[in-house]
Amino acid sequence: MAKSMALTGNFAAAYATKQINPHVVAAYPITPQTTMMEKFSEYYANGEVDTELICVESEHSAMSACVGAAAAGGRVITSTAANGLALMFEIVYIAASNRLPIVMCVMNRALSAPINIHGDHSDSMGCRDSGWIQIYNENAQEVYDTMFMATRIGEHKDVRLPVMVNLDGFITSHKIEKVDTLEDDEVRKFIGEYQPVYPLLDIENPVTYGPLDLTDYYFEHKRQQVEAMKKALPVIKKVSSEYSNLCGRDYGIMEKYHLDDADCAIVTMSSTAGTTKYVVDKLRAEGKKVGLLKVRLFRPFPAEEIREALAGIKNIAVLDRSESFGAFGGPLFSEVRNAMYDTDERPNIVDYVFGLGGRDINAVQIEGVYKRLMDAKDKMPGDVNYLGVRGD
Amino acid sequence: MSQEKTWKEIPWGGLILDAGNAQEYHTGEWRTERPVHIMENCKHCMYCWICCPDTAIIVKDKKMVGVDFDFCKGCGICEKVCPFDAIKMVIEGEEGD
Numbered sequence: 499m500a501k502s503m504a505l506t507g508n509f510a511a512a513y514a515t516k517q518i519n520p521h522v523v524a525a526y527p528i529t530p531q532t533t534m535m536e537k538f539s540e541y542y543a544n545g546e547v548d549t550e551l552i553c554v555e556s557e558h559s560a561m562s563a564c565v566g567a568a569a570a571g572g573r574v575i576t577s578t579a580a581n582g583l584a585l586m587f588e589i590v591y592i593a594a595s596n597r598l599p600i601v602m603c604v605m606n607r608a609l610s611a612p613i614n615i616h617g618d619h620s621d622s623m624g625c626r627d628s629g630w631i632q633i634y635n636e637n638a639q640e641v642y643d644t645m646f647m648a649t650r651i652g653e654h655k656d657v658r659l660p661v662m663v664n665l666d667g668f669i670t671s672h673k674i675e676k677v678d679t680l681e682d683d684e685v686r687k688f689i690g691e692y693q694p695v696y697p698l699l700d701i702e703n704p705v706t707y708g709p710l711d712l713t714d715y716y717f718e719h720k721r722q723q724v725e726a727m728k729k730a731l732p733v734i735k736k737v738s739s740e741y742s743n744l745c746g747r748d749y750g751i752m753e754k755y756h757l758d759d760a761d762c763a764i765v766t767m768s769s770t771a772g773t774t775k776y777v778v779d780k781l782r783a784e785g786k787k788v789g790l791l792k793v794r795l796f797r798p799f800p801a802e803e804i805r806e807a808l809a810g811i812k813n814i815a816v817l818d819r820s821e822s823f824g825a826f827g828g829p830l831f832s833e834v835r836n837a838m839y840d841t842d843e844r845p846n847i848v849d850y851v852f853g854l855g856g857r858d859i860n861a862v863q864i865e866g867v868y869k870r871l872m873d874a875k876d877k878m879p880g881d882v883n884y885l886g887v888r889g890d
Numbered sequence: 891m892s893q894e895k896t897w898k899e900i901p902w903g904g905l906i907l908d909a910g911n912a913q914e915y916h917t918g919e920w921r922t923e924r925p926v927h928i929m930e931n932c933k934h935c936m937y938c939w940i941c942c943p944d945t946a947i948i949v950k951d952k953k954m955v956g957v958d959f960d961f962c963k964g965c966g967i968c969e970k971v972c973p974f975d976a977i978k979m980v981i982e983g984e985e986g987d
Contacts, residue, residue, distance in 0.1 A: 596903040658902070696905055706906035718897035719904050725897075 500684070500745070505677045507670035510638040511577065511603045511663070512537035513677075514645035516547055517685040520601075521572030521692070524552035524563035528582035529615045530667040531605040535577065557582040561589035561600075568598035569707050571697025573649070577603035579667055581610055583621045587628075593660045594629030594723065596707055597695075599652030600660040601645065602630075606768070606819075607667035608855040616856020617667035619768070619820040623829045629723050631661040631730055632797040634767040636753075638675040640794075641665045643747055646680075649689045650737045656729040658695060662797075666769040666819075668856065680745060688744055727798040734795060751795040754807055756782055760789030762871035763808060765834050766817035767793050770852070770859055774817075777864045788868050793830065801837035808838065813871040813878060814847045817859075817885070821851050827882045835880065846878035852885040859886055917944070921964035923979045925957050932976035938968035 505513060512534045515523065523542075525535045542551045550567075554560045557578050568574045578586060583604060593600050604622045608614040622632060631651060635641045641663060648661035665671055680688075696705045711719060734751055742748035753771070756778050757763060764774050771792035781788045791807050808814060816835075818828025825832065831849035838845055850867055853859045863885055884890060901907050934954050939947040946962035948955050954976075957968075969977045 596905075696901075696907070703907070704909040706911075707903070709904050709906055711904040714894060715900065715904065718895075718900060719902065721897040722900075722902050726902075 500678055500680050502676050502678050504674050505638055505642070506533065506672050506674050507638040507641050507665045508534035508605065508672065509537050510642040510677050511645060511665070512541070513679065514642050515575050516541045517680070517682050518573070518575065518645065518649055518689060519547050520549055520575045522550045522552065522564070522567035522574045523576060524554055524560045524567065524574070525576045525578065526554055526557050526560045526582060528557070528579050530607055530617070530671045531577050531579040531582070531603070533672070534603060534605070557586040558589060561586035561593060564600045565589055565593050565596065565598060568593070568600050569596060569697070570699050571694035573653075573692040574598075574600045575602070576600065577605070579605040580607035580615075580621045583625065584609060587625065590625055590628045590630065592708075595719070597658040597726070598660060599658055601648045601652060601663060602660065603641070603645070603663045603665070605667045605671040606664050614855040615667070617669050617769075617819075618854050618856065619664070619818075620854070622662060622664050623820040623822070625662070626797055626829060629659065629727070630797060631657075631659055631727075631734070631795075632664060633661065633794055634664045634796055635670065635794070636769055636771045636792065637670060638673070639677050639747070640749065641670065642677050642679065643741065643745070643749065646685060646688055647734075647737050647741050647749070651730065651734050653692065654730075654733045654737070655695070657726055657733050659723075659726050659730060664768065669769045678745070678747075684744065688741065731798050731800060749794060751800050751803060752807060753790075753792040753794065755790040755792065757789035757791055757807060757811070759787055760811055761787045762813045762815075762868060763789045763791055763811045764815050764817055764864065764867060765791045765793060765808070765830065766819075767796065767830065768819065770817060770819065773859060773861060774864050777861050777868065780861070781865070781868055786868070786872060788872070796830070796833075799833050799837075801833070804834060804837045805841055808834075808845065809841065810843070812843075812845055813874045814838075814845050815867045815871055816847060816849050817864075817867070818849060818851045819853045821854060827851075831882070846874060847880055848878060849880075849882040850885040851882065854887075857886050916960045918946075918958075918960045918962050921959070921962060922982055923964035923966060924959070924982050925962065925964070925966070925968050925977045926980055927954070927956055928976050928978060931974045933974050935973065937971050937973065938977060941967050941971045943967065
């Protein structure tokens with residue numbers, strides 16, 4: 499019988515990692531990721547896992563060790579945040595390009611400078627073109643469940659890509675919540691025995707990783723990665739549906755909250771979706787037709803599903819927890835607006851960048867966004883706004 | 891890489907799945923200078939064979955018989971070490987065989 503536990507997002511990720519019992523974990527501590535690895539080190543020290551835990555001297559080395567271990571044929575997990583992710587950036591691309599299904603937890607945190615340890619999405623958004631699958635999670639339960647799904651998704655023969663499991667630094671990483679857990683044998687059965695593909699340790703079938711690849715073949719290898727991302731989408735849906743059969747928690751690639759009959763909608767990711775649900779409930783009680791689209795899967799970006807989910811909605815606000823300096827709006831806004839360009843209705847879509855450096859976003863602010871959407875006349879400018887900053 | 895294939899026909903990530911594949915990669919294409927073997931000067935001392943950084947000196951029955959141009963990069967080490975002026979480097983395309 500599965501038990502409920504009181505866990506922070508980081509402990510949920512650590513507990514899931516313990517249950518996955520990967521061959522190798524290599525990581526370097528960085529706030530707000532540290533407590534996940536501390537907890538996992540405890541499991542390791544107590545002999546509760548068979549994992550080889552590699553304590554490295556930097557995140558660049560952490561991801562390098564993960565790449566080596568995954569190429570050798572191991573199931574590999576790591577985690578990092580912010581500047582740590584920035585330091586491993588070079589190898590993040592190499593992991594994806596070598597088609598190594600590493601699972602990495604990213605406790606989303608603002609990038610320096612000025613130095614800030616709190617949550618925003620600027621770290622993982624910098625990696626959105628790296629070839630990793632990216633899943634953004636609202637709470638500790640989602641983080642726990644997504645770790646198992648991420649393992650299955652990345653290792654699928656049609657995919658073979660690394661998967662980033664994102665949670666909001668401190669807000670989710672350090673908040674204690676109730677998490678319904680699975681039994682170890684349920685996890686083992688769901689993720690299955692790892693099937694390595696082209697492992698370096700298979701000496702009967704030698705293979706070369708990382709050769710020089712110039713003007714003649716590099717483009718073809720990038721094209722293969724495009725295809726793997728396309729093939730990932732149905733796999734993610736299938737794995738999610740299998741997971742819901744196991745425990746009843748059905749995540750899919752997005753969550754539609756009171757969206758079907760909505761006139762106005764907010765599109766956002768991660769913990770802010772929770773706050774937005776509270777506001778939707780409040781406004782629905784007042785008879786207002788408002789809804790929320792929580793995007794879980796950012797890479798591959800499910801443009802067609804987003805179009806279907808937002809069909810018929812006139813006014814939409816995207817809430818972006820990162821800035822893309824010099825761009826027309828934040829990363830989520832760019833993707834959503836791009837997806838909606840092909841619809842006949844061409845809804846009004848505005849952007850709100852919020853919460854940079856962990857700046858609180860509250861229900862009153864979100865209600866203010868809904869109010870603007872509800873009061874909007876026929877046409878709204880597709881503008882970019884800054885929510886919660888002093889001086890607009 | 892003489893045969894150019896589509897992305898559907900090649901292993902992902904640039905992986906090379908066959909061992910001993912260096913033979914298939916003709917690095918001699920990089921060459922700008924070419925060693926010419928002057929047979930009448932050659933004493934078959936094998937100095938060039940020992941010093942060649944690739945395996946481009948062809949030896950048959952203990953005699954130096956020529957250069958494997960699929961792999962000779964034209965570095966000129968064989969010319970430098972030859973004690974008998976039996977190898978002369980020429981610019982590719984300027985002097986015939």
